[in-house]
Amino acid sequence: MAKKARAAAAIPNPANPETVNKLLDRWDAIQEERASDLGAYRSKCKGHKESEAAIFTEAEARGVPPKLLRKDIKIRALERSIREIESTVEEDEFADWEAICKATEDRDTKKPTDADQRKASDKAANKQALDDFTEND
Structure with a gap:
């Protein structure tokens, strides 16, 4: 009997339709x-x-040229984002951060991208084709 009383007490009162409608309004x-x-x-x-x-x-x-102006606007926005990120570097992290940036610059300047390699290869192939064509004349 005690279990039924506790179970009945755990059931909340049914929602008052007027209250529900006011909340929904x-x-x-x-x-x-x-x-x-x-x-x-x-x-x-x-x-x-x-x-x-x-x-x-x-x-x-x-x-x-609007196309170039758009590019400049985008670059300026990216530079602002970079400055914002840089401003979050704590003073005690600065030396480590500079070392990481330097390592990244060195890495990026030493290794051409795949696109750069393809362009260089295409230019070399085009130059060779032009040379071959002009030699036959």
Whole structure:
């Protein structure tokens, strides 16, 4: 009998429909507000995108290649990211970090990438083909 009493006490009271509906109404209001805020944010971002596009249009009109301007913008963003990462290096880690960076620079300058090797091979093959072609004339 004691087990049944404990089991009955563990079952929560059934949810009051009025309470559930009030909670759901609040939830729905938040979701509607979120959707509205998201729409306003997207509209604002669209305005920024249009302004950015205007800069590239003006750049082209003034003789600045938009493709190169985009590359410069991307490089600047990457450099900012690098500086941000570098600023997180602690003072007691700095010497080790510099050594790692130096080792990486040495490694990268000594070993050409596969793409570089293919380009060099293609250039050599093209040069040889041109030489062979011009020798036969």
